[in-house]
Amino acid sequence: MPIFPPLARRVRFGILFGCALGLPLLAAAVPADQPAPRPGEKFRLAHEQLLAKAHAGRIDxxxxxxxxxxxxxxxDYPAMLAHWQANFHGWNAGNFGWGGDSTENILWRVEHGELDGVNPRVIVLLAGTNNLGLHPPPGAVDEVPRGIKAIIDVCRRKAPHAVIILTAIFPRNDSEAANAAIRAINPKLAAFADGRTIRFLNVNDRLADEQGRLFPGMTMDQLHPTVKGYEVWAEGLRPLLTELLGPRGKEDCAPPPTGEPIVDANGRAVSMTP
Incomplete structure (x- = not known):
């Protein structure tokens, strides 16, 4: 099992109920820019699943x-999967998101093989909302960009020819404190873009009003997008992906989509959803 890094300069106590996993999660006492796995069998199984996916097909x-x-x-989200396939079939797209991950967890996954040997042409990155929760910890406005920059750096090292499309953190309807932090963080993320190897995409004005309140129909639970919300993201991505990858092909060689590993009450694997 992986060894968890020691406590460092950021210590966040308490339960954050606003994480993108949708369940209460004890915040990790780990800096946002230092790789750290999450405890539990489900995270380990998901990582194994994504390692296998990385080499199960062609991923551009x-x-x-x-x-x-x-x-x-x-x-396990069939309506959203259908929307994904309608938008990305022919671009050989692979999905390496995992629920509940903060920047340090994503960084750990990439450092531990999920991008090794894949050599994609484009990487779309969206991260950081789970570092905030309902009540962003002190220093989050500076620390989250450091975490995202660390992810960018490891992606550049492991996939040096890829163009990274860095997506602005989406607004959320469950916490004005989180939205205030998001409004402060996104300009810092925009500064990472160089217009060539790192592009910045911000679709938030099409997702939410000027106060950061998501428009009706954009979210299913105050945080996660509906298909309508994903369509806004897809519309923003489409011209960039067409520029970088060309028009979508008729055939697709991407790995099959995956679902959430199923574990029992004791945390033991029951099955891996296809």
Whole structure:
């Protein structure tokens, strides 16, 4: 089993109920820019599943993030998977999102093989909302960009020819404190873009009003997008992906989509959803 890093400069106590997993989660006392796995059998199984997916087909378009990314291309969300396939079939897209991940967890997954040897042409990255929760910890406005920059750096190291499309953190309807942090963080993320190897995509004005309140129909639970919300993201991505990948092909060689591993009450694997 992986060894968890020691406590470091950020210690966040308490339960954050606003994570993109949709369940209460004890916040990790780990810096956002230091790789850290999450405890539990489900995370381990998901990592194994994604390692296998990375080498199960051709991936030109690699999506990386938390559950906002994962649900778009997952077998356990069939309506969203149908929308994913309608938008990305022919671009050989692979989904490497995992629910509940903060930046440090995504960083750990990429550092531990999920991008090794894949060589995608484009990486779409959306991360950071789980570092905030309902009540962003002190220093989050500076720390989340450091975490995302660390993910960008490891992606550049492991896939040096890929163009990274860095997506602005989406607004959320469950916490004005989180939205205030998101409004402060996104300009810092935009500064990472160089217009060539790192592009910045911000669709938030099509998802939410000026106060950051998601428009009706955009979210299913105050945080995760509906198909209508994903369509806004797809519309923003489409011209960039067409520029970088060309028109979608008739055939698709991407790995089959995956779902959430199923574990019993004791945390033991029951099955891996297809």
């Amino acid at each position: 378009l690699y999506f990386l993030g938390d559950s906002i990314t994962r649900r778009w291309g997952a077998t």
